Amino acid sequence: MDKAIGIHIEGLSKRYGAGDTAVDALKEVNMSVAPGEVVGLIGPSGSGKTTLLKCLGAVIEPTKGRMTLGGEVIYDNAWKIADLRVLRRDRIGFIFQAPYLIPFLDVTDNVALLPMLAGRPNGEARARALELLQALDVAHRAKAETAELSGGEQQRVSIARALANRPPVVLADEPTAPLDSERALAVMRILNQMASQYQTAIIVVTHDEKIIPTFKRIYHIRDGRTFEEAGEGLSLE
Numbered sequence: 013m014d015k016a017i018g019i020h021i022e023g024l025s026k027r028y029g030a031g032d033t034a035v036d037a038l039k040e041v042n043m044s045v046a047p048g049e050v051v052g053l054i055g056p057s058g059s060g061k062t063t064l065l066k067c068l069g070a071v072i073e074p075t076k077g078r079m080t081l082g083g084e085v086i087y088d089n090a091w092k093i094a095d096l097r098v099l100r101r102d103r104i105g106f107i108f109q110a111p112y113l114i115p116f117l118d119v120t121d122n123v124a125l126l127p128m129l130a131g132r133p134n135g136e137a138r139a140r141a142l143e144l145l146q147a148l149d150v151a152h153r154a155k156a157e158t159a160e161l162s163g164g165e166q167q168r169v170s171i172a173r174a175l176a177n178r179p180p181v182v183l184a185d186e187p188t189a190p191l192d193s194e195r196a197l198a199v200m201r202i203l204n205q206m207a208s209q210y211q212t213a214i215i216v217v218t219h220d221e222k223i224i225p226t227f228k229r230i231y232h233i234r235d236g237r238t239f240e241e242a243g244e245g246l247s248l249e
């Protein structure tokens with residue numbers, strides 16, 4: 013297995029239920045995303061996007077197949093990792109449509125919380141948080157209450173949080189859906205910069221027409237099967 017691969021899945025299938033009512037939500041899906049790469053995952057309602065994201069995020073168990081993360085096999089017809097919560101906390105970043113910041117922690121602690129939970133000393137966790145806040149241009153709000161931030165600032169903090177444990181993969185679920193064109197493209201610029209700076213593989217589930225031209229590579233999903241296509245790779249500079 014190529015150690016440089018960020019996330020790699022082979023023949024991944026997911027069946028919900030059994031017998032007459034069984035639903036094959038994923039049918040032998042293959043996908044590879046390299047460190048530093050941002051790919052789009054696009055498909056109509058019911059095509060299997062959420063199921064795939066949940067399998068990639070170790071939130072639900074696939075039925076069969078193989079999955080590697082940072083070169084390590086994490087699933088091979090069964091989980092190969094004893095503690096899935098630790099896997100999710102330390103090695104997978106999640107970005108959602110809304111920022112979901114913790115309102116009783118300041119901006120720095122929202123980002124430092126994950127490294128602290130992973131056992132990093134407080135000073136180191138805060139220093140890492142500050143470095144990310146700087147990279148995302150929100151360090152001037154480091155001591156602010158989350159409610160004092162604009163929507164765009166909150167979202168950048170949520171991106172910093174997703175990267176705080178330096179995960180090899182970040183899963184972003186419709187991160188630009190509520191944003192206007194300019195802000196949506198700004199988020200894509202940030203995701204591309206972060207992917208490249210931290211060598212993270214980023215998968216963006218979206219149906220947002222505004223950002224689809226920015227992907228260099230797209231996985232389409234239809235009825236549980238994926239196929240790959242070159243994207244336009246619109247420059248975000």
Ligand SMILES: Nc1ncnc2c1ncn2[C@@H]1O[C@H](COP(=O)(O)OP(=O)(O)OP(=O)(O)O)[C@@H](O)[C@H]1O
Binds near residue numbers: 028037058059064
């Ligand atoms: N817990 C479940 N039990 C049974 N079937 C399910 C379950 N979750 C999803 N499905 C079925 O699996 C298929 C894929 O669903 P999934 O939620 O992954 O699609 P999606 O592409 O995310 O759709 P949407 O864009 O509408 O959220 C659908 O046929 C759905 O009805």
